[in-house]
Amino acid sequence: MSVRLKLTEIFLSIQGEADAVGWPTVFVRLTGCPLRCQYCDTAYAFHGGEWFTLEQVLERVASYGARHVCVTGGEPLAQKACIPLLTALCDAGYRVSIETSGAIDVSPVDPRVTRVVDMKTPDSGEEARNRTDNLALLRADEQVKFVICSRGDFEWARDFVRREALPDRCTVLFSPSYQQVEGRDLAQWIIDERLPVRFQVQLHKYLWGDTPGR
Secondary structure, eight states: OOOEEEEEEEEEEEOOSSTTTTSEEEEEEESOOSOOOTTOSOGGGSSOOEEEEHHHHHHHHHHTOOSEEEEESSOGGGSTTHHHHHHHHHHTTOEEEEEEOSSSOOTTSOTTSEEEEEOOOGGGTOGGGOOGGGGGGOOTTOEEEEEEOSHHHHHHHHHHHHHHTGGGTSEEEEEEOTTTSOHHHHHHHHHHHTOOOEEOOOHHHHHHOSOTTO
């Protein structure tokens, strides 16, 4: 039986986050997510979607002519077929990344894929879903991301980063939750604490706003 995946959308945009920021990137957004973070900007991907065969996904991705591909969601790893999709994209020669909530085991992901793994802060409402075992699996070229919703979130993330010595393992990203924390405030907190983390904003939202398919 052919591998099938339920997708919300496939589109070409500019990568707005993580180490591939700024690159033209094809986004493959899988449908469904077991988490309900209060700041989620892709709730439209929780339900619905259309079924694609693996071959159809690869054909659509190829039509955009980009080198970078990001598999995202929802929570892409909630679909078992995500794993063969990632491998097929790598086999096709793309620079592949996956954005995942951190609530699902990332060990089955093809080692050629760059994993960007969230750690959920208390204000996300999903802190209890963090799978901290994932952290030990990350390589130096991979990233763990904290979306900061408040000063309390920042302090929690700061202590987590120090306790787990995360900068010794991989790149640590701190991102202000859109319209909840001012970017300049988060940047100043990082500076004041001398934290060895990388500040980022969601570049695509500054370019196009909070718009699906961007």
